[in-house]
Amino acid sequence: MLLKLNVSDSRPLHEQVASAIRRAVAEGECAPGDRLPPARELSQALGVNTNTVLRGLRTLRDEGVLEFRRGRGVTVAAGADRRSDLVDLVRALVEEAARRGYSKADVIKAIEGVS
The missing domain is CATH 1.10.10.10 (Winged helix-like DNA-binding domain superfamily/Winged helix DNA-binding domain)
Incomplete structure (x- = not known):
């Protein structure tokens, strides 16, 4: 590791x-x-x-x-490798952004602006 x-x-x-x-x-x-x-x-x-x-x-x-x-x-621990939970959240965010007219690049810029 x-x-x-x-x-x-x-x-x-x-x-x-x-x-x-x-x-x-x-x-x-x-x-x-x-x-x-x-x-x-x-x-x-x-x-x-x-x-x-x-x-x-x-x-x-x-x-x-x-x-x-x-x-x-x-x-x-068993079940600790739930990376898929985060991936699912990101996927949902990108899908919601697309519904609202934003691109993946727009989402990335928004995330980079969050501190």
Whole structure:
């Protein structure tokens, strides 16, 4: 699993860690049942404190994306790979925009304008 943090992102680091792992799961880099590397390894790879990684992992556990199991480490929870939910929302947005006379390029510009 290749994770990167965006140094220009203003969000707290633990949120960035959670987002990076969430995206890796959604993109299929790790599937339900896969075991994540230990927090210490993740922290070294990302260049952040281990407690920061642990806080991000706990956030994902609370969201149901990860499972913590004694003796088995941290694994991706069943059903956590719901990237299709996001794709469905995007598809619905593009379809609604088309009904209102907007192109995909217009939608992209609108999204880029949202901060």
